[in-house]
Amino acid sequence: MKTNAAKQNNFSKSMILAAVMLTIFAMAFQPGEAKAGMKSPPPEKIKVIIIGDRVVDIAYNLGVLPEAMSVRGSLWSMAKQLKTVSQILGCPNCTIVKKKETIPNALTQRGIKRVIVEKSDVFCLYKPKIKLENIAVIMAGMDVKIEYVDFSQGLESAVRQTAKLLDRESKADKVIEKYKKKLARVKAKLPKEKLGKKVIIFSGTYQPSTGKSTLRVEAPYGYADHFLLDPLGCLNVGDSFKPADGKANKGHYPVRKKKNGMVLDPVIKANPDVIVMTGDALAVQRAFADYLTANPAFAQVKAIRNMAVYALPAYVDSSVLEYPDILKKWAVALAR
Incomplete structure (x- = not known):
């Protein structure tokens, strides 16, 4: 017969496995999803290059996509969908800083004469020094028209x-009205009091060809804090994974590996109320399940014990018009 300790250990394992395999999606549409029974026409591809995630997102919602674009494809999840129509030439750090010949070459090869550029105070929190307007210097002397979308006056502007610029002025009011209504509905339902929950946000990557996974933890004071956790009154305790040098790479801390799996000891120490999985949730779930085998105490972490482990969409201020949908999902999960 099993001892009480063995039974308790098996129960803990069952709890952790159930928690990490639980993927909770809020009752909201995915970004860009049409209502049941209605089909939106596919976006029209036009002969222009757009530099900047936010402008591409707005263009998409207006029913247009550029022939090519420079966006943060590794961070912006929606880019995977859009690149089936529009080619990603590289992120702005690549096309504006590292490989300055990229945009001029694409213009010449494709015979494109227009470039639309996002103009904002800070394009990316992770690369604050990048100014997309610098493409004008790179393109000096080319017979190409450069046009700008200035975000300093707000999203509606x-x-x-x-x-x-895209000759879609007749659609602007509808897009703006839809965004405002969604945001107003979400804000009206946000908790009146701060939730005060401690949260750790894991970003997972799983490689099917090798079966290997990598995990990162979002550092505090980034996109999730500003757009998602602060409105809900929650605290990012990702600093529990801060490395010795204190440096974050693109707003994230790496999760170290050992022979027997990921080093998740900081989760036990931080004892978060909620764990969020972004990116590939399977990578996170597998790491958690493996870690439990050697560390039964993992089952006593609040988020694990209460099954407050959620797969949620990341937000890096790219899907600006889908923001209300994303905020709603986080609100539903974290307020539980």
């Missing part, structure tokens, strides 16, 4: 500017 940016939508109208983009619509005018």
